[in-house]
Amino acid sequence: MGDSGWVLGIESTAHTFSFGLVDSDGKPYPSESSTILPTEGGIHPRKAAEHHADSAGDLFARILERENLDKDQLSAIAYSQGPGLAPCLRAGASAARTISSALKIPLIGVNHCVAHIEIGREQCGCDDPVLLYASGGNTQVITQLSGRYRVLGETLDIGIGNMLDKFARSNGIPFPGGPKVEQNALLWEGDSLEDIPLPYVVQGMDLAFSGILTAATKATKEDVPFAAVCWSLQEHAFAACVEVAERALAHSGKNELLLGGGVACNERLREMCEIMCAERGAKSYAPPKMYCVDNGTMIARLGWLELKEGRVTSLSESAINPSLRTDDSEIIWA
Ligand code: AMP
Ligand code: MG
Numbered sequence: 001m002g003d004s005g006w007v008l009g010i011e012s013t014a015h016t017f018s019f020g021l022v023d024s025d026g027k028p029y030p031s032e033s034s035t036i037l038p039t040e041g042g043i044h045p046r047k048a049a050e051h052h053a054d055s056a057g058d059l060f061a062r063i064l065e066r067e068n069l070d071k072d073q074l075s076a077i078a079y080s081q082g083p084g085l086a087p088c089l090r091a092g093a094s095a096a097r098t099i100s101s102a103l104k105i106p107l108i109g110v111n112h113c114v115a116h117i118e119i120g121r122e123q124c125g126c127d128d129p130v131l132l133y134a135s136g137g138n139t140q141v142i143t144q145l146s147g148r149y150r151v152l153g154e155t156l157d158i159g160i161g162n163m164l165d166k167f168a169r170s171n172g173i174p175f176p177g178g179p180k181v182e183q184n185a186l187l188w189e190g191d192s193l194e195d196i197p198l199p200y201v202v203q204g205m206d207l208a209f210s211g212i213l214t215a216a217t218k219a220t221k222e223d224v225p226f227a228a229v230c231w232s233l234q235e236h237a238f239a240a241c242v243e244v245a246e247r248a249l250a251h252s253g254k255n256e257l258l259l260g261g262g263v264a265c266n267e268r269l270r271e272m273c274e275i276m277c278a279e280r281g282a283k284s285y286a287p288p289k290m291y292c293v294d295n296g297t298m299i300a301r302l303g304w305l306e307l308k309e310g311r312v313t314s315l316s317e318s319a320i321n322p323s324l325r326t327d328d329s330e331i332i333w334a
Contacts, residue, residue, distance in 0.1 A: 005075045007307065008063075008099070009300025012092025013084025013112050014137060015043055015175070017052040019059045020297030021067060024075075026304045028122065031295040032063040038175055042165070049087035056095040063296075071103055076312070078303020081109030082324030084137075089320035097318060106312040108303040109320075111329040112294075113138065114149055116260035118305060119298035124285035126256040132245045132273065135261030135294070136161035136176075139207055139241065140326065141248040148327045152248045153205025160237055161263045163209040167233060170217045171226060181230045182266050188231035196224060196232035205244045205251075212236060238269045242276050255282040264292040305333040 005024030011017070011031070020031035036051040038044065064071065079096035082089060093109070100107040117131045130152075131142045139155040158166075161178055168177020190196075198215050201208040216233045220226055245257055257277050263269060270286050277284040291298060309332045321328075 006069060006073050007076045007078055007300045007304045008074050009296040009298065009303055010077065010079040010092045010096050011112070011294050011296045011299045012052050012088050012095075013080050013082075013294060014088055015048060016294040017055050017059065017092070018294060018296035019063045020295055020300045021063060021069075022297065022300045022304045026122070026301060028119065028291070028297045028301055029067060030290055031297045032059045032066065033295060034059060040174070042169070042175070043085070045085040045087040048085065049091045052088060052091035053095075056091075060095075060099070074099075074103060074105055076106045076108055076303060076307050078108040078110050078299050078306075080112040080115070080299055081313075081318075082112065082321035084112060084322060086320065086322045089322060093318060093320050097315065106307070107315070107318055108306050108311065109313040109318055110299055110302040110306065111324055111326065112299070113140070113142065113326040114329050115298040115302040117142065117149060117258065118302045119291045119295075120258045120260050120285065120287045122301055123287040123291055124258060126258055126283070126285045128254055129256035129258035129285065130245060130248045130252060130254050131258045131260055132241055132264070133261045134160050134241055134259070134263035134269065136165065138261060139209070141205060141244050142326055143248060143252050143254060144331065145252065147331055148329070149331065151326050152251065153207065153244045156203070156206050156208045157210040158213070160207075160209055160241065161261070163213045163237065164233070164263070167213055167216050171220055176262070178263055178266065181234065182268065184227045184230040185234045185268065187227040188225070190228060190231070193232060193235060196228050198232050198236045200236050200240055202240050202243055205247050207240050207244060209237060234266070234268055238266070238272050241269070242272045245273065246276050246280065249280065249282055257282060257284045259284070259286040260292055262293045265289045309333050
């Protein structure tokens with residue numbers, strides 16, 4: 001085992017393969033990442049896994065070189081054990097096992113969704129937040145109750161990021177579509193939601209986005225200006241997220257909201273969360289964008305927290321779990 005206590009984190013749940021580091025005090029260092037960008041269509045899990053396996057050596061060398069570290073200064077390897085696309089998760093787990101057995105250092109399989117919360121808490125200095133986790137494949141409202149992060153509400157169909165990406169793709173914009181929808185929405189000068197009606201689906205604390213995807217795609221085919229549809233799509237979909245986040249704050253009695261996931265890079269979503277929180281005397285936090293998108297550093301940070309409590313993953317327990325739930329993982333750290 002290395003003695004200087006750096007933890008390497010490997011993220012590989014979907015498009016992005018990423019290596020990140022925390023030092024022996026748990027301080028995060030930016031990740032080295034490679035994202036597969038399909039020229040057409042959505043993510044192909046096997047092709048993404050091949051991309052990840054091909055990038056592993058390069059990313060590992062790059063991050064060590066950038067921080068001027070030697071391999072034997074690593075004391076543990078954390079990796080995303082789930083949830084995610086099975087072939088992609090397998091590529092990350094197998095890179096982690098290889099490094100762990102070559103360097104004879106422990107493995108720590110961690111929960112990807114929990115890692116988003118922990119890097120956000122560390123970056124923003126918030127203590128006991130409700131997390132609005134808005135990413136490509138996930139849309140959940142999560143908070144800590146009785147020793148676990150509990151999902152209070154979530155999408156019943158597709159993730160909000162996938163919805164934005166599919167809408168963009170049907171208008172000829174390749175992945176990732178979310179940032180392009182954001183740029184186009186800024187071009188629209190109207191402010192009447194009635195002019196560009198779209199469905200709004202909130203059921204208690206759950207959400208659904210496939211209906212709005214169909215309706216928005218149809219609107220662009222019916223000659224509603226693209227910028228107008230982008231604007232209305234953001235207003236409706238983000239308002240639904242903010243509504244369930246507010247309900248989660250009210251229900252749990254908490255007063256901190258934390259954003260995470262790639263869609264949390266969106267300035268309008270950040271603004272809407274700030275407005276909602278200001279109106280109820282709560283505070284909204286958003287980590288730097290490099291720690292909103294999938295990144296190896298958040299995996300390293302959670303691995304470090306778990307390692308401090310003595311948790312490691314034996315080889316026989318190291319299999320991936322594509323459908324791992326946020327509340328499957330017990331919170332053993334403070
Ligand atoms: P993740 O799954 O967390 O890695 O995040 C990727 C998702 O975030 C993709 O669906 C992107 O389209 C989306 N995304 C990234 N930046 C933005 C943005 N500025 N606005 C909306 N969505 C975004
Ligand atoms: Mg994610």
